[in-house]
Amino acid sequence: MNKTENFAENQFTWQICKKLLLIVLEDKVSDVFVCELVWERLFYIRDSPTNDWVSSLLTPTYWSGKFVKAPQIISERNASVHLTRSIPKEYKQGLKNFLNFKGYRINELYPRRTRRATAVNWLIYWALENDCFSNNDVEIPRPSSPPSNPVKGHFGDPEIK
Secondary structure, three states, X not given: OOHHXXXXXXXXXXXXXXXXXXXXXXXXXXXXXXXXXXXXXXXXXXXXXXXXXXXXXXXXXXXXXXXXXXXXXOOOHHXXXXXXXXXXXXXXXXXXXXXXXXXXXXXXXXXXXXXXHHHHHHHHHHHHHOOOEOOOOOOOOOOOOOOOOOOOOOOOOOOXX
């Protein structure tokens, strides 16, 4: 089965576009939302009885072998490191090259923010590699205000480990 067939069978909740990636970097959506963007593209599926995200037959073995349940990419360091390692070298500068992102200031560096940047970089890689990046004006979630405590995140986000 090729990528196009996989994507036809697996509709994604949100298309990847620059506007969406920027609101992730600006911390205007929850960590849970960011994880779900990645999980869908790793073909984890929501298990109705438990409401957990679990691997499917389409989940790459690099992921399903280590994480049967979808990992908390923002709150768990190990999952974030795994995500970083899954980005091929030629895509490592996606934030800078594709979004012209200059990075965070020193006083803005928190594990949550750097892990969100990793997630965005991975989403850039994934969308470009799979020719699924939308240059059109697509619907994006309503941005919220950044959390009052950037170390802890949005209401309902898992605790950072």
